[in-house]
Amino acid sequence: MKFTIHQGSRQGPRKYNQDRVAYSYSRDSMLTVLADGMGGHSGGEFAAQLAVKTLTDAFQRMALPILANPSKFLADYIMQVHDVIENHVAAKGLIDHPRTTIVAAIAQNDELYVAHVGDSRLYHLRNGKVISRTEDHSKVQLMFRRGLINLGQMAIHPERNKIYNCLGGDVKPKVELSEKRGLRDGDTILLCSDGLWSLVGDEKMAEILSSDTVNIAIPELLDLAESRADSKSDNMSAIGFNWGGTVSGKLSVSTAIMPLDSVTTILMNPQPAGDESAVPEAATLTDEDIEHAIAEIQAAINNVRK
Amino acid sequence: MQEPESHALPEGYRLQEYRIEKVLSGGGFSYVYLARNQRGERVAIKEYLPIALAWRNDGDRVEANSPENLANFRLGLKCFFEEGRALASINHTNIVRVVNFFRANDTVYMVMQYERGKSLQEYIQSHTHPAKEEFVRRLFSEMLNGLREVHARKLLHLDIKPANIYIRLDGSPVLLDFGSARQTLANERANLPLSFTPGFASPEQYANRKLLGPWSDIYSVGASMYACLVRASPPAADLRQHHDTLPPATQIGKGIYSDHLLQIIDWCMKLDPLQRPQSVFALQKALLETPPKDKSLLASIKRKLRL
Numbered sequence: 001m002k003f004t005i006h007q008g009s010r011q012g013p014r015k016y017n018q019d020r021v022a023y024s025y026s027r028d029s030m031l032t033v034l035a036d037g038m039g040g041h042s043g044g045e046f047a048a049q050l051a052v053k054t055l056t057d058a059f060q061r062m063a064l065p066i067l068a069n070p071s072k073f074l075a076d077y078i079m080q081v082h083d084v085i086e087n088h089v090a091a092k093g094l095i096d097h098p099r100t101t102i103v104a105a106i107a108q109n110d111e112l113y114v115a116h117v118g119d120s121r122l123y124h125l126r127n128g129k130v131i132s133r134t135e136d137h138s139k140v141q142l143m144f145r146r147g148l149i150n151l152g153q154m155a156i157h158p159e160r161n162k163i164y165n166c167l168g169g170d171v172k173p174k175v176e177l178s179e180k181r182g183l184r185d186g187d188t189i190l191l192c193s194d195g196l197w198s199l200v201g202d203e204k205m206a207e208i209l210s211s212d213t214v215n216i217a218i219p220e221l222l223d224l225a226e227s228r229a230d231s232k233s234d235n236m237s238a239i240g241f242n243w244g245g246t247v248s249g250k251l252s253v254s255t256a257i258m259p260l261d262s263v264t265t266i267l268m269n270p271q272p273a274g275d276e277s278a279v280p281e282a283a284t285l286t287d288e289d290i291e292h293a294i295a296e297i298q299a300a301i302n303n304v305r306k
Numbered sequence: 307m308q309e310p311e312s313h314a315l316p317e318g319y320r321l322q323e324y325r326i327e328k329v330l331s332g333g334g335f336s337y338v339y340l341a342r343n344q345r346g347e348r349v350a351i352k353e354y355l356p357i358a359l360a361w362r363n364d365g366d367r368v369e370a371n372s373p374e375n376l377a378n379f380r381l382g383l384k385c386f387f388e389e390g391r392a393l394a395s396i397n398h399t400n401i402v403r404v405v406n407f408f409r410a411n412d413t414v415y416m417v418m419q420y421e422r423g424k425s426l427q428e429y430i431q432s433h434t435h436p437a438k439e440e441f442v443r444r445l446f447s448e449m450l451n452g453l454r455e456v457h458a459r460k461l462l463h464l465d466i467k468p469a470n471i472y473i474r475l476d477g478s479p480v481l482l483d484f485g486s487a488r489q490t491l492a493n494e495r496a497n498l499p500l501s502f503t504p505g506f507a508s509p510e511q512y513a514n515r516k517l518l519g520p521w522s523d524i525y526s527v528g529a530s531m532y533a534c535l536v537r538a539s540p541p542a543a544d545l546r547q548h549h550d551t552l553p554p555a556t557q558i559g560k561g562i563y564s565d566h567l568l569q570i571i572d573w574c575m576k577l578d579p580l581q582r583p584q585s586v587f588a589l590q591k592a593l594l595e596t597p598p599k600d601k602s603l604l605a606s607i608k609r610k611l612r613l
Contacts, residue, residue: 005358006372050548057504057542088548215372265504266358290409293387297407300394 001028003107006214007239007266008222012195012229018044019193019237022052024265027065029108031055032239036101036120036193038166043098046088047168051081051102052267060263063108070106071177074115078102078167078175085168099168103134103191107183107243114178118166121197124181125188128210130202134178136194137165161194185244188214192221195234199225214240313355313362315339322410324351324417335382340420348420349405354386354413368413383414389484390416392461400452402472402482423475425482426530427468430537437534439563445471446531447593449479453527454586456481457520464518466526467506468533505529505539509577512544521579524589528574528582535559535571547577566595 011017018037023030035051037044058077059067067073081102089097101118114122119136135141139162140154149157167173183189188209197205200221208224209217218238225236314337319326324341330350331338337353355361355368359375359382362368370379393404393416406417426445430437437445449471456463465483472480508525510517525543532540532555541552555563555571570592576582583589 046548050545053504053542053544057545060504061539084545084549091549215375219372219374290383290414293384293391294407294409294414297387297390297394297404300391301404301407304395304397 001025001030001108002244003030003241004213004215005030005032005239005241006218007237008218009235009237010222010226012226012233012235013231014233014235016045017235018048019195019235020045020048020052020267021191021237021239022056022265022267023239023241024056024059024063024263026059026063026263029059029063029066029070029106030241031059031063031104031106032189032191032241033102033104034120034191034193034237034239035103036118036195036235036237038099038101039097039168043094043096044100047081047085047098047100050084050098051078051100051167054081054084055102055104056265056267060265063263066108067106070108070113071115071180074104074106074113075175075177078104078115078117079173082167082173089168097168097170099166101163101166101193105189105191107189107241110183110243112181112183112189114181115175116178117173117175118163119161119194121192121194122178123188123190123192123202123205123209125190125206125209126184126186128206130206132178132181133202134176136163137174137176138163155198160198183243187243188240189243190214190218190238190240192238192240193235195236196221196225196238199228199233199236209240213242313337313357315353315366319366321351321415322408324349326351336386341417350418350420352416352418353411354383354415356382360413362411366411368411386414386416390414392456392459393418393484395459396455398452398455400449400479400481401455402480402484421472421474421480423473423480425469426471426473426479426534429473430468430534433537436537436559436562439567442531442534442563443567443593445473445477445479446527447590449481450527450586450590450593452479452481453523454590456484457523457586462518462520463523463526464507464511465503466523466530467503468530469503471530503539504542504544506533507543508579509543509547510579512542513547517579519579520585521582524574524582524586525576525579527589528571531555531567531571532575535562535568540575543577550577567593 005023007021007023009017009019009021021034023032033052033055035048037048039047055077062073085098101120103116103120103122105122106113114134116122116134117137119138122134123130124132140149140157140160143149144154154160165173190209205221208221211217218240221238222236314329314332315321315326317326317328323344327340327342329337330340335356337355339351341349341351343349359370359379360368361371370376390404390407393402403419404416405419408415463484470481470483472482474480506526506529508522510522529540535555536558546552555568556565559568574582574589
C-alpha cells in the first residue's frame, strides 16, 4: 500500500482548538479520522479527542493487517464514542453535553469506506474533479433537500452552522455509512471540518488539491482559509491523502516493509495560536551546530569505551 | 498494483564503513537497518527520517517534504541528537549500546550494537500461556537496573513496552529505542507529532506533561507486566481516566501469579502518578521480595511436587 498523507489544523480566531485529526495504518489498511468538538471548551475537546482516540485505538487492535468488515468497524466504534460520552455525562452529572462531529475513512484493497456524523466532510477527487462528497447532517442541507432554499442561500443562512446529528447529543446519532468506493492510483481524499470548507468553495478546493501532493496542497488550503477568516470563523482542520504512487514520483509512506502485526498512529495535538516560539529556535540549527552535536556524541562514545 | 517503492536504503547499500543488509523496522521517526561493519560484525543502524516531515529525494539524500515542515524536521534532528547523547553516555548491559554516530545523506545515523534474541512482545505472542511469575520478576528487575541508570541521568524513556524490551539469547533483557526520551528534553511546545503507544503510555503523557517523572516510566513497566499476564495491550490511559475498564491484575490474575506480584502490577498502573512507586528502586525492591508463602496445605504439597 502506498500513499502520501498530510494533516493540519489551524485555531483561527477561536480561543480553543476543538478539532482533532489522526491517522493510523497497518501494512494493508489505513484509517483517517477528523472530529470537530462542541459544547464548552473542555467538553468539545474531550469529545473530539475521545472520538479520534477510540477509532485509532480500535484500529490498532484490529487491523492486523486488514479489517474484516470496515463498514461494521466504523459503525460500531463511532457509536461507541457516543455511548462513552453518554456514560461520562451521566457519571459526572454534566449539564453541558460534550459533543462532536466525526468523519472517518478506511482505505484497504483499493477501496474506500466512509462514515460520518454531522457537518465534517469527506471529498473524493479524481482527475482534478470532486467525484463525491459526504452530505452534511445540517439544518440548511435538509432545507435545501426540501427545496426551501437554494445553494446560494445555504451558504449565508443564519443557521448554517446548526447540525441535527452529532455524537454525544441528547438524540441517538445516526451514523451515515457511504457506499464502498473504488480507489485508483492518483485519487485524492480530503477530510475537513466546516471551518475549512465554509471558507474555501468546492471548486477552489479541487483546484488546489489537484495542483500538488497533499503535503503541499493542504497547507495551502489552510493558508487560504485562514486568510479569509474573520472574527466569527471557526477552527480549520484537514487530513488528506494521495493514493498510490504520486505524480512527482515522491512518496511519503510505503507500508510494504511493515510487519503484519504492526500499526503506526499519528495523532496531531493542536498547538495554541501564536505559540510558535519553538520553531524559529529550531530553525536556527546550523551546520555548525550539527557538527558540534555529532562531535560531542562521538566524544561521549569514546569516553564510555575507555 | 505497482512495484512497491520503498523509502528505505536498499540492500547492499554502502553507508560509510557499513553495508546495509535489510530493514529491521520503519515508519514513524526513523528507519532501523541491519548492517555489517568492515570486520563483518552485525550492527543496527538507525536513520533519522520522520515520515510525516521528510522524504528521500531522487538521490539518497533526506529532505523536508514541505517548506512548512523544514523547521520541524530540524527540531526533530535536535531530538535525535538528544537520544544519541543520552545513550552514548550510558554503558550498561541492560541498555542498548551506541557504537557510532555520523552524518550522511543530509541526515544523521546512530549505530548500535546488534543483539540476537527476540522482543518481549514476540515472546508473549509465541506462548499460549502467561509468562511464568519467576520469569517476569527476573526479567523486569534486571531491566530496571538499566532504567535506573537512565533515570540517574535525569532522562525518561517514555516508550517502555514489550516491543522495546529485547531478550538476548542468554535471557538477559536490553532496553531499546530511546526515541521518545527526547520529549522531556526538547521544548515542550514543540510541534512534533507525538508518537506513543496507547496502552503503555502513562496518563500524564497524554494530558499534563508537566507531571512526567520516573513514575511515568513505571506506569509503562506495570503495563508491560500486565501484558505478560493477559497477553494483550491494556486499555489506553487517557480512556481509563474517563471511564476505567481495566480489570485489576489482582482480579484477573488470581491463581496465575501470586497476589504479591499482582498487587505490584496494580500499584504501578495507578492513574494518579503519586500513588505509583516513586522510583525504580522502590519497584525493584518490591519485585525482589519473595512473595509471602501461601500457607495452605494443598499449596505446599503442590510446591513440593513441583506441580
